[in-house]
Amino acid sequence: MNKILTAALALLLATGCNAQSKQKNTNAITQSNNQAMNKIVIFFSHAGDNYSVGNIEVGNTNIVADYISEITGADQYEIVTHKYDGMAYTPLINLAQEEANKGELPPYEGAAPDLSQYDTVFIGGPVWWGTYPQVMFTLFKDIDLAGKTVIPFTTHEGSGLANCVSDVKKAFPKANVTKGFSIYGHEVRTGKAKVEKWLLEL
């Protein structure tokens, strides 16, 4: 009888604990959603021929940006250039290296975003030669993030955050730049839980 009681109690406690932690997670997500109006994800992502994942229709960073918006309700601004459209991986690697070495600032399509209503700005892109692609730095010159919370993230194939966080800090010395998050590009399609875990820890 004692054994049955103990087992029932253990089950009750386990169920109770589970319900509690689920509630906690849901609250955190809802809270973020309530604050959706003041968050935005600014990202660049290259669809097409890429390392490790082959020819992809939606870029790796784009997928992470979509997870962030889905989970937190953040708006999005995609940095678009057609400069690399249809390029095979090796010529792209060479071109990107040349751009980085020369500090080129390729133009992006359209206008820079109006960020006046946002106080939290996620910034994400692939690591290209140890930092973000140069076109992202073109946009950085056109926006002011003073006083805003800036949360950098990358997708990569081994470099992690590389120099991205320090380069964001250099670009926006008056922003509050947080520690940053990175995920392997080949992991993003199955990695939503990792992104969610990171967002809940913010």
Ligand SMILES: Cc1cc2nc3c(=O)[nH]c(=O)nc-3n(C[C@H](O)[C@H](O)[C@H](O)COP(=O)(O)O)c2cc1C
């Ligand atoms: C031009 C180029 C340069 C890259 N350089 C690096 C690098 O320095 N370090 C690294 O870990 N991955 C590097 N990668 C791999 C990408 O960071 C990785 O595939 C990323 O997930 C691509 O994201 P995207 O699909 O959003 O563009 C490079 C890829 C390309 C195309």
